[in-house]
Amino acid sequence: MSKNFGLFILIAGFVCLGFSMFEFLTLDMWETPKYFWLAFVALPLLFFGFVLSAPRIQRSLLNQQRDNIRETMKVMADGLREGLHATNKICEKCNHRNEASAIYCSHCGTAL
Secondary structure, three states: OOOOHHHHHHHHHHHHHHHHHHHHHOOOOOOOOOOOHHHHHHHHHHHHHHHHHHHHHHHHHHHHOHHHHHHHHHHHHHHHHHHHOOOOEEOOOOOOEEOOOOOEOOOOOOEO
């Protein structure tokens, strides 16, 4: 299957829908539409076009954001590493970091 197959189906769906809507909106008052059925053909084409094109769109968006995602993951890993190897106690009342040997919070005085 071609990589552009989903894109072609999507474009065909938009063309069918556009032609159907144009014909419908340019009718005279009592004239019957001839190509109303194109809207019913367009909806499944649009759906399958979007479904088949979604991985390609997601891949291109991920490639554009690759550096930002990588940097964010590094920051998150550093924070997790710091939390796992924490030598400090955190006060439950004020969230202040205290030394591991502290019995009371150095900021608010609450027992740790």
